[in-house]
Amino acid sequence: MVNIPLLNRDSAWVRSWIEQKASQPHMQKRLVLVVVSVALLLDNMLYMVIVPIIPKYLRDIHAYEVEYVGYHNETRRLANGSIVVKMIGGQIDYLDEEIELGWLFASKALLQIFVNPFSGFIIDRIGYELPIIIGLIVMFSSTAIFALGRSYGVLFFARSLQGFGSAFADTSGLAMIADRFTEESERSAALGIALAFISFGSLVAPPFGSVLYSLAGKSVPFLILSLVCLVDAFMVFWVIQPKARAPTARNPETGERLQGTPMWRLFMDPFIAVCSGALVMANISLSFLEPTITTSVKICIHRLANAGSLRWMAEAMPGTPDWQVGMIWFPPFFHHVLGVYITVRLLRRFPQQSWLFAAIGLAMEGFSCLAIPFVQSVGALVIPLSTICFGMALIDTSLLPLLGNLVDTRHVSVYGSVYAIADISYSLAYAFGPIIAGGVVNTMGFLALNIIICLLNVGYTPLLGMLRKAYSYQQIEGGTQIGAGGATQQQAVLLKNGGEPERPPPPSKLSAVTQPAH
Template identity: 75%
Template sequence: CKQWIDERVQEPHMQKKLVLVIVSIALLLDNMLYMVIVPIIPKYLRDIHAYDVEFVGYHNETQRYKNGTVIVRMTGGQIDYVHEEVELGWLFASKALVQIFVNPFSGYIIDRIGYELPMIIGLCVMFSSTAIFALGQSYGVLFFARSLQGFGSAFADTSGLAMIADRFSEENERSAALGIALAFISFGCLVAPPFGSVLYSLAGKPVPFLILSMICLLDGFMVFMVIQPKQNKPVDVSGERVQGTPMWRLFMDHYIAICSGALIMANISLAFLEPTITTWMASEMPDTPGWMVGMIWFPAFFPHVLGVYVTVKLMQRFPQKEWILAAIGLAMEGISCFAVPFTKSVGQLILPLSTICFGIALIDTSLLPMLGYLVDTRHVSVYGSVYAIADISYSLAYAFGPIIAGGIVSTMGFLA
């Protein structure tokens, strides 16, 4: 039985399926950990008194009783958590900031030692960061855990996307595989807030992070058991291993640069909304239950998956027209972002968020396979560096988006 299982596992088509499963789980975990803190951490930091507090707009109300007792109450004001938006912005952005600095090294390493070992390294680091999130009880510890996740993501995400591009060499097959991986990314991003808010309300902060850390550990063992960390790099006619194109040269390719810029703009909308929408809802929709704050993202999962499916089908029918789909997605995002601050209820808010996620699906699903195609046709078919560039693009959006958004909200308000 064991021999039969080993033979089945080593079959090429089974190897492809296993690679897709392992990479999809890794991307799911990374994005769940990224987004699970959205409904948890803002409230948790207030509960542990991580901010300085000011009482704004209060006035004294005096009540006198017949027995001579005088009671003075402070009424009519609100509590102001000093620099809350800015500190939340830095906390959210720390992961992506670390990824920006680590990705050039991870891409270089992946191009030279293969995809499997960096995947294992990334998953081990992500497991550690998730466990620290579960146990951390101060802003500094949570900031460190968030930053450590960025280090792990730089290896796990880049090696995962590069592994798919390497194993699925045919263009339509690669587009479908990357589309499935993107569906897991979206599922992680959009299911994590309700997952986190419900478990946080019912069982406390550690539980959602402990669950994610255990799944992360299991995925790491799957890589060890199923895909041995051996080097399987292409060789040239002389038998020497093919060296990938340096990242700086890929950056100089204007087609790759345009794709990178579009990926940044595609994700800047979510990067602006993540650290700010929770506090905005607390002020504009104060009657919204805590568990529902996370649930606003869940309905957007279905338009995102629909966008992935539609894009893959359109790319198969109209090859070389990916740029049109990306342009449509960017236009949809812009219109939807404009509508968000004018919503007055949770139901109204879900509609523009869903449209934003549909637009992101159009952009990501059309451009990620294009990066692999550009490397195949204009450079060398080694994918670590080009998907490190894609990861840098995401990281730039999620690094500077929360910081800029936090500053704008604290000075000019959410509408700006």
């Protein structure tokens, strides 16, 4: 046995002490939150880190066909009678660059959409720990391939493989938080912390990738992230110990495994459907605006004659330096973290008003998008973008805990499928948003795009009023198992009543009169 310096203890004692501490319930919750937050941080860093790296790298490796446009030839006759033809002006046009970049960026979300139904089904059957290990190992592999890839095809494969890993890591991570943190206030705070790590990953990834790419090349940032993925997977395997845990939730009285509600049935739950639609709408604004503002502004500064949002930025903000183009998304992420913190505090005080906070956030997003085409400077542009991110924080932090509560009260407390639905909602917005936004901008202009976003967000807001009744149901607990399906007696009553639990009757006047005073 190896003696550990400073501690003056052998390695076996240190290992047993760590396992003893890690097995305590309150420590298990903290470890789960740390592991899941790191996994979500890594996933969003991997999603955003390629933005400043890959466009330039693909040009450097000559991944596109090129042609020179906008030039003219000048002919000069030298004194000895020779004729010299000189090309004046012009620039390199990378053919189909936007299309190939768009497919590369969207491939992760597209594959994630198709894998999520299967990942949710698997998570409901085998538990949360093994799927998150699988997801992290796949993310490690995809990131390592990205670091070593030298062609567009290899990078496309690695990006798609990341979507496969994210479908397992993200879904099982959120479901694990909902499973460990059973109290509503606890669950809201834990999911809020996880959302803050998502924001931080999106915030720190572009400068992280840009600086390391310029100093050490393409491979270094991806190799660092792949190593952290491997360490996080090792933490799950060693500290949380998936083998020592029950594979899925079990009935407390009989010990039989609870069967999770199928995803298609969850989709038919009107409350879950409204939440899922709200998550899609919440991410429409950023998924539409990111490719038409950030990327387009940079092109606009160098090419002053483009259409749609490109022309809008060139005319509204002439002379914008390059460094400000990437900085327009820097302050909004801090407002997202602030929104998460405020929403968690509000939910502790008003736990049944999550629908109202989500509605306010969605309306804020819509009206902020409507204001974007009328700003005249980068500094002013930060204000509506910050409001959009603040509104997104209100929606996500309100609805993600509500999804867990809906499963507890209306279905079976197995969370894989319901958080797979949430992941599908995010992926839908980011898979098809850039494609739709580009078509709208090219045909109708940037102002029309923002009007459409505003109408969609504000128009969806009244539907969130349906969620007022979501807290009218009592939580489904224990009960006696009947049959092989694992349904409890209370759940059998639910099936008799059309799948919805009976609402508690209002207190009668007599009971109110006879209630003893405190």
